[in-house]
Amino acid sequence: MIGLIRALLVFAVVVLPGNLHAQEVSLSPLESKYLSNVRQVTRGFVKAGEGYFSPEGQAIIYQAVPREYPFYQIYRQELEGGEPIRVSTGQGRTTCAYFSPDGKRILFASSHLDPNLAETEAQAIRQQEEDRKSGVRRRYSWDFDPHMDIFEAKPNGDFLRRLTQAKGYDAEGAWSPDGRMIAFCSDRDGDPDIYVMDADGGNVRQLTNATGYDGGPFISPDNQWVVFRSDRKKESYLQIYVIGVDGKHEQALTDNEGVNWGPYWHPTQPYLIWSGADHSDPNARPNYDLWMVRYEVKDGKFHTGQPIRITDSVSADVLPVFSPDGKRLMWTSTRTEDRESQLFIADFTLPQE
Numbered sequence: 001m002i003g004l005i006r007a008l009l010v011f012a013v014v015v016l017p018g019n020l021h022a023q024e025v026s027l028s029p030l031e032s033k034y035l036s037n038v039r040q041v042t043r044g045f046v047k048a049g050e051g052y053f054s055p056e057g058q059a060i061i062y063q064a065v066p067r068e069y070p071f072y073q074i075y076r077q078e079l080e081g082g083e084p085i086r087v088s089t090g091q092g093r094t095t096c097a098y099f100s101p102d103g104k105r106i107l108f109a110s111s112h113l114d115p116n117l118a119e120t121e122a123q124a125i126r127q128q129e130e131d132r133k134s135g136v137r138r139r140y141s142w143d144f145d146p147h148m149d150i151f152e153a154k155p156n157g158d159f160l161r162r163l164t165q166a167k168g169y170d171a172e173g174a175w176s177p178d179g180r181m182i183a184f185c186s187d188r189d190g191d192p193d194i195y196v197m198d199a200d201g202g203n204v205r206q207l208t209n210a211t212g213y214d215g216g217p218f219i220s221p222d223n224q225w226v227v228f229r230s231d232r233k234k235e236s237y238l239q240i241y242v243i244g245v246d247g248k249h250e251q252a253l254t255d256n257e258g259v260n261w262g263p264y265w266h267p268t269q270p271y272l273i274w275s276g277a278d279h280s281d282p283n284a285r286p287n288y289d290l291w292m293v294r295y296e297v298k299d300g301k302f303h304t305g306q307p308i309r310i311t312d313s314v315s316a317d318v319l320p321v322f323s324p325d326g327k328r329l330m331w332t333s334t335r336t337e338d339r340e341s342q343l344f345i346a347d348f349t350l351p352q353e
Contacts, residue, residue: 025335025344030312035329035346040336041079042343047072049332050096050319051343054155055103057323060330061087062343063095063108070124074108076155079345087157092117093145096172100199101179105152109171113162114147144169144192150184150201163201175199176219177267181245183217183226194228196245207247213238219245220265225297227253227272229261240274242302249300253293254307258286262319268326269350270295273310275318275331288316290331292351308351316341322348 025038041060042048048064058079063072066086074088074097088094092112099106114120130136150164150173164170166188173184183196194208194217208214210232217228224245229238233252238261243250253272254260257280264273271294277286290310296303311317315335322329329348334341 028312030309034310034349034351036349038344038346040342041077041330041345042084044084048075049341049343051330051332052098052321053323053328053330054099055101055324057325057328060343061097061099061106061108063097070121070128074106074110074157076106085156087153087155088112089157089160092120093143093148095148096174098174099155100152100175101177103155106155106157107150107152107163107173107175107182109148109150109173111145111147111149113149114145117147144187150182163197165201166204172215172217174218176223176245177221178223181219181223183219183228185215185217194226194243196226205247207243207245208241208250214241216262218264221267227263227265229263237279240272244300251302253295253302253304256280259288260291264321266292266322266326266350267324271350273320273322273329275320276307287314288318289313290317290320294351315339326350 027035045064046067048062051060051062053060059076061076064075065072071093072095073086073090074094075084076087077084087106088108088110089112092110092114094108094110097106097108146168148169148171149162150170151160151162153160168188170186173182175182180199181196182199185192186195192213192215193206194214195204195206197204212232214228214230217226219226225242226245227242230241231238233239238259239255240253240260240263242253258276258278260274260276262275271292273292275288276291277288279286289312292308292310294305313335315333317331317333320329320331327348328345330345332341333344336342
């Protein structure tokens with residue numbers, strides 16, 4: 001689980017000059033069926049990625065590594081001419097930010113309460129400096145930091161409140177569309193599983209208990225299902241699963257020799273989107289593209305059609321999310337001149353089946 005999953009959770013972004021306005025992005029004939037008006041919306045950080053829309057669709061929240069600090073922090077940004085505004089504490093590792101359905105709160109995970117934070121920071125800075133001097137470029141890896149907890153705050157970062165108290169990693173949280181629940185990942189029982197809790201942090205319920213990693217949960221538009229990624233079939237090779245918010249009717253939606261991760265619900269139509277790569281050929285370089293599938297739920301069981309490929313770039317396309325009205329798609333991609341990743345947004349057209 002540790003090697004490949006940690007390498008996949010976020011892709012790196014290098015510092016690029018310029019402002020945050022749109023720029024022309026070329027698309028393949030396949031991509032042009034679904035995407036238009038593509039624009040790059042993050043730059044100026046050492047790394048950035050995993051963005052989500054505000055409820056009205058006019059702002060985004062995402063994680064990024066600033067030049068002056070070694071770990072990801074959380075930033076909010078207006079899409080029309082906005083500059084990034086840091087809304088996390090500025091200390092510790094952070095990840096997985098999300099807007100509440102009413103837009104009055106934000107959610108993110110942070111390790112800023114780490115009692116040994118000064119040494120954790122110093123060690124990361126030393127490693128970065130050694131890599132810079134030696135010219136080493138490390139593949140990205142994610143730490144399941146045991147001091148990571150979930151916090152909520154106002155959209156400007158004020159009135160930070162801790163929602164999880166258990167020992168271990170608590171992160172990857174997202175509100176339900178009705179704002180009553182939060183789904184999240186925790187390794188409090190020994191390995192990462194899916195949990196839900198009430199929006200105030202109470203009434204925690206464990207949904208999955210399989211060996212391996214279960215993470216990245218999102219609750220369905222009807223508030224009845226949780227979609228997530230898991231490597232329970234084969235270590236480090238993720239597949240897409242769903243489970244009821246009551247912990248029943250767990251089901252795998254993908255089953256191939258590859259990695260399928262970052263699933264997200266379309267807000268108004270019965271579709272799921274994710275990033276996938278074929279790992280069946282050991283001599284071929286896997287490439288991550290965006291895929292969608294139409295689903296139908298009957299008697300507690302998901303029935304899906306054939307997966308539909310949305311992107312086919314030689315670049316990596318990952319972590320796709322829809323705007324609240326389903327008319328725009330945001331994802332992290334390496335389709336930049338220097339082949340490093342950034343957040344991109346496009347107008348989106350649903351497949352015509």
